[in-house]
Amino acid sequence: xxxxxxxxxxxxxxxxxxxxxxxxxxxxxxx
Numbered sequence: 001x002x003x004x005x006x007x008x009x010x011x012x013x014x015x016x017x018x019x020x021x022x023x024x025x026x027x028x029x030x031x
Contacts, residue, residue: 011019
């Protein structure tokens with residue numbers, strides 16, 4: 001998951017899942 005390397009490590013699991021869901025909507029999942 002190199003595309004998430006720019007995200008701060010102090011994010012809450014909820015915020016991270018929200019961004020992950022947005023990324024999946026913008027582009028096809030790499031997995």
